Amino acid sequence: MGAEKGKKTPDDILLELTEDIFRFHTPEKLPCAIFEREGHRETHRIESKTFAYYLCNIYLRETGRAIPQGSLDTVVRQLAAQAIHNGPEIPVFSRVAPCNSNGIAVDLGNSSWDSVVVTPEGWGMDSPQFPFTRTAAMTALPFPDQSGKMEELWDFVNVRSEEARLLLAAWIMCAFFQKMPHPILVLQGQQGAAKSTTAKMLLSLVDPSAVPLQSLPSSERDILIAAQNSWVLAFDNIRRLSPETSDSMCRLSTGGGLRTRKLYTDCDEIFFNATRPLIFTGIYNICKEQDLLSRALVIELEAISHHQRKTESELMARFEEARPRIFGGILTALSGVLRELPQVHLSSAPRMADFAKIGVALEQAMGLKHGAFLEAYAANINQAIGASLDDDPVAKAVMDLVTEEEEWKGTASRLLKALSRFVSTEAKRSSDWPKAPNRLSNHLRRLAPGLAAAGIDVSFDQNIGGEKRVIGIAPKIGEEMEQEQPPVPAAEVRIEPGASGENLENTDTSEPTAETTDDCLPKIAKKFSLEDFKL
Structure with a gap:
């Protein structure tokens, strides 16, 4: 033999x-x-x-x-x-996976390949293995503590208002769902607001990594590689996003796919057609594109005073001791969301409708005031849009033009001249100010959703007296304004016990x-x- x-x-x-x-x-x-x-x-x-x-x-x-x-x-x-x-x-799945008809499996990422299964009835360690794959950067989640409370998280992260805490908790819940759009969590604030530390703590409770924070990728290929190697992506210290990078992040947030040529081949491609939870950190107003803002959840962190500041090693040591309890509390809250989700129906919905449903389900599971989540979410979107418009010289000039003339129609060339009256010479020299009519037209198309939410309608390609490519600017009135409000008012949410709601986990047609x-x-x-x- x-x-x-x-x-x-x-x-x-x-x-x-x-x-x-x-x-x-x-x-x-x-x-x-x-x-x-x-x-x-x-x-x-x-x-x-x-x-x-x-x-x-x-x-x-x-x-x-x-x-x-x-x-x-x-x-x-x-x-x-x-x-x-x-x-x-x-x-195959990375870190989280659908389980049976209404559950979620979470890969703890340890050497024993243990996993936790969360259902509407509760959660527990699960011995059968699920098809999870791992990368070299992935590190382990703690063994969850059944007696833990998610509220202990607020002792460590620099998020102080109850509204911001509710929105952040909803983002955490959403990060455990596969095959659905995920809002982009934007943590911004001045230096010393613990933005990076907060991002690292959140990652350690959802998808811990050996390299938790990374710089912004310079190409779509780099974004694709990052998405293939982590479930949650966190980009630190962002100053500004280019329109191209912003568009790629939009596709990664809500789906649309990324593709590029495989190295050392002429025709083979690598592609990625899934969504990822995203975290951005930066000092101020890092998301300027309205398309990206409609997918964003902007949390403003306040500066930490000198007498409140602790060393990172001291803070992280305390946090590591509490992490199993906080993670257990998160799983308990997630079980409550799964239990309430089939009963949640929105009579109308914002752009991130799935996130809104999860937020309302969390509100119900936590026994909060009816409508608390949608009120907080609406205020967050309005504040983010308002800040982005205030920081954009073209948007400010358009608002000044409407204030002075109410309604304006004409070509992009004439509009560029009209708007120039409302900006300083210094602003005209900046890269934010369009130097040509076609650039103004493109810029206005990107601003249009935000201006609409602010009560200004921008229309394109009207014909006036045989003149083509005409831009129209006018204030919105009545029903038009109501249709542009971001999320629905709390009173329009119907909670119907026993109703058969849509299961967000049952959307994978490739099963x-x-x-x-x-x-x-x-x-x-x-x-x-x-x-x-x-x-």
Whole structure:
């Protein structure tokens, strides 16, 4: 037997050692593998370094020799081919995943691959493994404490008003939901307001990372890579977002997909079609684009006085001791949200409708005053839009023009001249002031949603006396103003006990079915049942 085994090539030996590995592919055609190790199951991408090291290790234990690089490459390609062409299609998840029909699974990220399952009835540790994948930067969440309270978080983060705390708590709840738009959390304030520290604490309760805060990516490729390696992305010390970066962040927040050419290839692409919770930190008014602001949740942090300030090491030591209790309290609140969510219906809704429903469900679960969340959310959006318009010279000039003339119509060239009367020479020299008519027209299109919320209607391409490309500016009145209010008033929210509400977790159309995958399973590995991995 030993002689026969000695005749086998390293490729043959390693392939035999991988017979029990469950191979499958994701909806994006990424080859993955699930295998048992040290009493638990792990999921890895077949083409990852972690999986390659695993193959090297099992070969070394079996033969006492190192696997030749060529043999390793051959086996990896073979396993990837089997996963893509013969394996079932199963979505994989990072940190959070839908569970059954109305639950959420959370990967604790520890060496035992433990997970917590949250349902409307409560939460608890769960021994069966879910198809979570991990990256090198991912670190562990604490084991949650059943007796913990989420309110203990306010002893550590620099968020003082009850309205801001409610909005921040709703953002935390939303960060545990897959397959839905996520509002962009913007933490802003002057130097010394603990913006970065607050962001790091929030990350440590949702998706802790070895590198929690990162600088703003310079390209869409870098944004895509960051999104593939973390569930929550936090960008620190942002001064200003370019329109292109702003558009990419909008797609990442609410969905739309990112794609770029794969390195060292001519036609292969890598793409990402999912949403991510985002955190921005900066000093003041870092989100200027109205499209981005409509997706943002802006929390203003007050400066911390010298006699209240503590060293970061002292504060983080206290926070680490409290983290299991706070995390347990968050899971308890999340269970309450899942319980209340089917009964929440909005008669009309803001841009981030799913977030609004989660916020109202949290309000109900916490026993707060009816309408408290939507009132806070409406005030937050109005304040953010107002601040962005006040900081934009074109918006201020448009408002001054409407105040003076009420209604104005004409070409972009004439409008640029008309608006120039209301700005200083210094403002005209700034990069924020358009130097050409076409730039003014583009700028106004981006400002239009914010100006509409402020009561000013901007219309394009009207025809007056045969003149084309005419811009119209006029104040909104009556019903037009009511339609532009961001969220619905609290009185318009209907809470209907027993109603069958939309389940936000049941939106993944790529979920595998037994009919499409069971036929492939025996060809790959009979040891693992697909029932173990149904979501």
